[in-house]
Amino acid sequence: MTPQLAIFFVLAAIAVLGALxxxxxxxxxxxxxxxxxxxxxxxxxxxxxxSEFVAAVQIIVYGGAIMVLFVFVIMLLNAGAEERTNVSKLxxxxxxxxxxxxxxxxxxxxxxxNEPAQxxxxxGTLANTKEISMMLFKDFVYPxxxxxxxxxxxxxxxxxxxxxxxS
Amino acid sequence: MVPTSYYLILSAVLFGLGVxxxxxxxxxxxxxxxxxxxxxxxxxxxxxxxxxxHQSDGQxxxxxxxxxxxxxxxxxxxxxxxxxxxxxxxxxERVDLLxx
Numbered sequence: 001m002t003p004q005l006a007i008f009f010v011l012a013a014i015a016v017l018g019a020l021x022x023x024x025x026x027x028x029x030x031x032x033x034x035x036x037x038x039x040x041x042x043x044x045x046x047x048x049x050x051s052e053f054v055a056a057v058q059i060i061v062y063g064g065a066i067m068v069l070f071v072f073v074i075m076l077l078n079a080g081a082e083e084r085t086n087v088s089k090l091x092x093x094x095x096x097x098x099x100x101x102x103x104x105x106x107x108x109x110x111x112x113x114n115e116p117a118q119x120x121x122x123x124g125t126l127a128n129t130k131e132i133s134m135m136l137f138k139d140f141v142y143p144x145x146x147x148x149x150x151x152x153x154x155x156x157x158x159x160x161x162x163x164x165x166x167s
Numbered sequence: 168m169v170p171t172s173y174y175l176i177l178s179a180v181l182f183g184l185g186v187x188x189x190x191x192x193x194x195x196x197x198x199x200x201x202x203x204x205x206x207x208x209x210x211x212x213x214x215x216x217x218x219x220x221h222q223s224d225g226q227x228x229x230x231x232x233x234x235x236x237x238x239x240x241x242x243x244x245x246x247x248x249x250x251x252x253x254x255x256x257x258x259x260e261r262v263d264l265l266x267x
């Protein structure tokens with residue numbers, strides 16, 4: 001087993017355990033912290049694949065911004081442990097077989113795919129970030145500008161939605 | 168060297184766990200977090216394919232997915248704050264005004 005494979009299995013185990021913990025924890029703040037663990041593990045996997053730019057963005061935007069927003073809202077609303085009801089048992093009965101079936105289909109598709117059986121991922125060339133930025137500002141410049149507009153709309157939407165009613 | 172299929176299987180497992188969390192959890196914030204988990208699983212598949220084929224398109228898409236996820240989190244959490252203020256509850260079963 002090469003060191004890369006060992007690191008992959010450790011990080012994959014951390015990610016899967018974090019996702020399981022997200023499901024099993026009853027309190028939303030514990031779920032949020034589990035999700036942060038998953039995101040950090042995924043950032044490590046991106047580094048392992050040699051995409052250091054995506055790893056940095058993952059930590060800064062997902063771990064730093066989005067999850068802080070989640071934790072902030074959980075604390076603002078003072079969210080307590082969730083209650084179990086009959087409907088949630090029904091969701092378990094119907095949902096778990098469906099999710100297992102989905103996973104089976106995905107695994108079968110991956111196993112049958114005629115992806116060329118290459119030796120594996122090349123560890124990244126460090127010019128990767130430069131290549132991404134060239135692509136982002138040349139080939140994808142219109143979608144990139146569109147995302148800035150999307151963020152502007154999202155900011156306005158969040159302000160309009162969350163502001164207090166004037167009496 | 169880690170085979171690409173390992174990354175894809177991990178991505179599928181994380182997506183499946185996200186689906187389980189989505190149907191299983193009753194707290195609207197946790198349901199929202201499971202959507203983020205599914206988006207992360209898709210991002211992993213994007214980066215794995217991008218590195219396997221030595222093309223950077225996939226990583227640019229990941230950047231767009233992250234931007235959309237951030238916008239979605241901002242608007243979605245605004246909606247959650249609004250419903251929590253109106254209904255005094257975060258349980259999705261208590262938000263059933265459109266049900267017959």
